[in-house]
Amino acid sequence: MVEREYVEKVMRTWNPHIPDHDIDSTYRYMQSDFQRRVEGSLKSKMEEYEAAGIPPGPLVEQLEGAFIEKAVLDNVIQYHLGEYLEEIEKRRRGLNRDYYAHLWTIQDPDGWKKTPWEIDINPELFAAVRQTFPEEESPFHVFTAARIEREMYASEDMPEVDVAFLKEIHQAVSDWEAAGSPLEKLSFSHLTVDPPKARR
Known part of the structure; x- marks a missing residue:
């Protein structure tokens, strides 16, 4: 049975x-x-x-x-x-540890918020995000790229980067920083993450 x-x-x-x-x-x-x-x-x-x-x-x-x-x-x-x-x-x-970490994270609707560094982010996408938002810091770029990868996985469509989208990204970054997560967590084998800028 x-x-x-x-x-x-x-x-x-x-x-x-x-x-x-x-x-x-x-x-x-x-x-x-x-x-x-x-x-x-x-x-x-x-x-x-x-x-x-x-x-x-x-x-x-x-x-x-x-x-x-x-x-x-x-x-x-x-x-x-x-x-x-x-x-x-x-x-x-x-x-295949990396593959499974990516799979579990991207299948979880909130995975991009919790462990964005586990998602296999396309380097070209990451570069495009940095070029589009040069005024933002690296955590914002990482969460944005991870959020886009999740949406493209779920719907195969590029999400609309509107006010609501950007607010969601900034909230995810704030939550991550408030949790005291180390910057090293946002490092990738094929992506360079800059240190945070000095705050005024």
């Missing part, structure tokens, strides 16, 4: 921000697939007994059913969750 709790645990380990409806959908598909395979395999197995001239009794059918259910469950889990389990194992071995 497919357990929803297990399905959720695997999917949320892979991506903590995965929507509930995605989990429910996967669980329903797995449950339906499991039942279909078990019924088909058990029917075939009973037909083999009949063909061999050995009418199977209830005990035999129950025993064969238990073996079949275990094998089918393993196959269904591998079929529907195998990719998740494989990637989780890679992460446990320290592989």
Whole structure:
């Protein structure tokens, strides 16, 4: 039997921000697939007994059913969750850490506010943001680029950089500074973040 709790645990380990409806959908598909395979395999197995001239009794059918259910469950889990389990194992071995950090952050609607440095920001986009807002400091550039990357991921459209957008960016920077987060957190392997300007 497919357990929803297990399905959720695997999917949320892979991506903590995965929507509930995605989990429910996967669980329903797995449950339906499991039942279909078990019924088909058990029917075939009973037909083999009949063909061999050995009418199977209830005990035999129950025993064969238990073996079949275990094998089918393993196959269904591998079929529907195998990719998740494989990637989780890679992460446990320290592989693709940057990719997963980027994926989790950009899938979270508020990820760009919480850990913008985890998003894989396009260097050309970052340069364009700096050129567009030369009067602003680096934290503003980083949060703006991260916010744009999130919007383009979610809707595939460039967000409108209006008054509300800029207010949201300034608020995110203020919250980050108020939390006392170090400037080094806003560093990227391919981006240069300038030290803050002296405040008057």
